[in-house]
Amino acid sequence: MKFTEEHEWLREEDGVMVVGITTHAAEQLGDVVFIELPEEGATVSKDDEVVVIESVKAASDILAPVDGEIVEVNSALADNPGAVNDDPQGEAWFFKMSVSDASQMEEFMDEAAYQAFIA
Amino acid sequence: MDDLATTPLYDLHVALGAKMVPFAGYSMPVQYPLGVLKEHLHTRARAGLFDVSHMGQVLLSGPSWDAVALAFERLVPMDVLGLGDGRQRYGLFTNDAGGIEDDLMFARRGEDLFVVVNAACKAADIARMRAGLPGEIAVTELADRALIALQGPGAAAVIEDLDARAAEMRFMDVADLSLCxxxxxxxxxxxxGEDGFEISVAADEAETLVRSLLEQRDVAPIGLGARDSLRLEAGLCLYGQDMDAETGPVEAGLAWAIQKVRRPGGARAGxxxxxxxxxxxxERGAARRRVGLRPEGRAPMRDGVPLFEAEEGGAQLGVVTSGGYGPSVGGPVAMGYVAVDQAAPGCRLWGEVRGKRLPVAVVPLPFVPAGFKR
Known part of the structure; x- marks a missing residue:
């Protein structure tokens, strides 16, 4: 699993990247009450706002970690946004995307580096 | 952060694991480890304990109750003189343009008037009272007192167990009690919007009292985050957000707080x-009106969201002033101001969120039925 400075995690699965937010990010956001996911099939560029996540406190944007295409979204989250608090690094993934420029993955942190980043 | 004031309960908040944030010049707990959502639901189901010591507590005294009450009526459009001993009322400070300078609670304690005002306005309110009341009325800020609130359906049992006299109190009664x-x-x-108590106690006794209350069954500490969602579901205004110096009592839906005796034609009108x-x-009615708003989808509509008459084009009819997720409602709730011809429950408007217009219905307030002990 790789981590971004935007507190997203990426996990490779069947040739695509599964993307979600970290446990740390979910704790900071507080209780998540609404999630707006991107369209499947959408072509996105790194740092595009692809997900809107609202907690009891505020709205936040989740950015595309790399260039690519959204191939699948976790539509179960729309009815159960609280899953992001319950299992942010597991069940509550946001979307799966293809990666068009693998070199963009190189800057991401491993788990140890991410833990140091948030320490 | 160094410039922030603290309440007498600051150390306790930190010890309880609260997340402290700046609010109205104070470092206040926005939430405890339980989190805003569960704190909200706990308060609706059991009893939530809030530190509201940042609010201003002021005692007005003078030669007699009538002198104090009539003097205070020069600053507020409420019936103060008619307030019975041991009774409390909701009030408003108004300005010369008919706008609201602050909202407040005032209670008769014998010959004195006990006033609780918002933290952000308290310096201005105290100055207003000192300037606007005759010299024979002493205005004393009770800076040596803390204020806590115990709210929720379980609050009465907790307080009544500690002092049986509390059982005699009904909504908006005040009394001296002895708690622990x-x-x-x-x-x-x-x-x-729940049954409950606000409790003023000497600042140096506050932490001991709160620790004792937290040991009672069903009592949990609750932060400002849940306080905001609770009051929003209850349809209660937040000063500075749902009303301000440019908003009048009638458009704010607070005409009920102006008793007949102070309205046009009343014995002490004006x-x-x-x-x-x-x-x-x-006489003529207001041009706009505060209403409850229930977004039809799941997206919260927060303060500042503009409200339109149509999904595309059309005029802007109003704006959201408070909005978010209502944990007890289980969906987004809001209130805001709309033109009076669109203010009837059932009207459908469109709120613009992130460039998209989403449907929202005008609904009656409150969103959850009040649990007051009438």
Whole structure:
């Protein structure tokens, strides 16, 4: 699993990247009450706002970690946004995307580096 | 952060694991480890304990109750003189333009008037009282007192177990109680829509009292985050957000707080700042009106979201002033101001969120039924 400075995690699965937010990010956001996911099939560029996540406190944007295409979204989250608090690094993934420029993955942190980043 | 004031309960908040944030010049707990959502639901189901010591507590005294009450009526459009001993009322400070300078609670304690005002406005409110009341009325800020609130359906049992006299109190009664050996001024009121008490206690006794209350069954500490969602579901205004110096009592839906005796034609009509302007609004009606808003989808509509008459084009009819997720409602709730011809429950408007117009219905307030002990 790789981590971004935007507190997203990426996990490779069947040739695509599964993307979600970290446990740390979910704790900071507080209780998540609404999630707006991107369209499947959408072509996105790194740092595009692809997900809107609202907690009891505020709205936040989740950015595309790399260039690519959204191939699948976790539509179960729309009815159960609280899953992001319950299992942010597991069940509550946001979307799966293809990666068009693998070199963009190189800057991401491993788990140890991410833990140091948030320490 | 160094410039922030603290309440007498600051150390306790930190010890309880609260996340502290700046609010109205104070470092206040926005949430405890339980989190905003569960704190909200806990308060609706059991009993939530809030530190509201940042609010201003002021005692007005003078030669007699009548002198104090009539003097205070020069600053507020409420019936103060008619307030019975041991009773509390909701009030508003108005300005010459008929706008609202602050909202407040006032209670009669014998010959004195006990006033609780918002933290952000307290310096201005105290200055207003000192300037606007005759010299024979002493205005004393009770800076040596803390204020806590115990709210929720379980609050009464907790307080009644500690002092049986609390069982005699009904909504908006005030009484002196003794809780765990501490002499307190209690009112049966609050800011959540639930039954409950606000409790004024000497600052140096506050932490001991709160620790004792937290040991009682069903009591949990609750932060400002849940306080905001609780009051929003209860349809209660937040000063500075749902009303301000440019908003009048009638458009704010607070005409009920102006008793007949102070309205046009009443025995003590007018005589407060902006009385002529407000009398005219009573006569002609307001152009806009505060309403409850229920977004039809799941997306919260927060303060500042503009409201339109159509999904595309069309005029802007109003704006959201408070909005978010209502944990007890289980969906987004909001309130805001709309033109009066769109203010009837059932009207459908469109709120613009992130460039998209989403449907929202005008609904009656509150969103959850009040649990007051009438």
């Amino acid at each position: 050996g501490h002499a307190v001024w209690a009112s049966r009121s609050g800011y959540t 005589g407060y700042p902006g009385a002529e302007v407000i009398a005219e609004v009573f």
